[in-house]
């Protein structure tokens with residue numbers, strides 16, 4: 569057809585047309601980042617890409633996409649519902665949640681993210697206890713009589729967490745896990761340590777997972793406390809527990825079946841937008 573769509577969409581300029589309306593030629597195909605744009609954009613199935621054989625290319629109808637109103641409703645309905653039941657999330661749904669995460673874009677289409685799903689109850693407990701252990705050590709350091717007087721004025725925001733750490737520990741001792749909140753699954757999203765866009769890639773994937781979870785009726789909560797513990801722990805003990813010594817854990821999502829669904833969504837105070 570010589571429509572030239574591949575020339576326009578390829579991010580690596582592999583498709584080239586030497587003269588207007590002329591044949592399309594390949595230039596340095598070894599630079600391909602395997603993003604699949606050429607195959608996805610081609611209306612004629614003319615591109616034979618070894619990574620995208622016909623069974624991996626799907627024609628679809630844009631009318632079948634969620635409407636803007638449906639998407640807005642999903643975004644408004646997604647909440648971090650912490651009222652979790654003990655019912656496990658069906659494995660098939662966990663797989664769909666991970667598959668949704670894995671559809672997120674990654675910088676340069678590097679696709680270096682890895683996913684670790686933890687559902688073993690004793691390992692889940694160990695994650696909570698690990699987090700509380702790191703917080704305990706942090707608390708001891710921050711409240712040390714030789715440290716507090718000079719560090720507190722420098723880091724007032726950090727010191728606001730000291731009573732939080734104390735409360736989390738007390739609650740856990742009394743049987744209330746405010747870290748995992750009774751989640752029956754944890755999704756760890758990790759990347760190689762030298763990936764410069766690891767955090768961005770992981771958080772985009774995490775949000776895909778969260779939206780899929782919401783649409784399946786699965787509750788999801790971003791695990792900021794656990795992530796803080798991972799970052800503050802010089803010995804990276806959680807990485808070792810999970811067999812992730814060579815990886816950086818960049819996002820963690822707790823998943824569980826909710827006791828109930830919210831009947832309402834709320835309007836938040838809109839963020840200011842500057843239009844320049």
Ligand SMILES: Cc1cc2nc3c(=O)[nH]c(=O)nc-3n(C[C@H](O)[C@H](O)[C@H](O)COP(=O)(O)O)c2cc1C
Pocket residue numbers: 646647648649650747789790791792793794
């Ligand atoms: C980076 C990040 C870290 C978070 N960490 C935690 C956490 O450790 N525990 C928790 O219960 N909620 C955590 N949350 C959930 C937020 O508190 C929640 O998203 C926020 O209150 C808005 O509520 P919503 O998610 O229901 O819209 C975290 C959210 C983000 C984005």
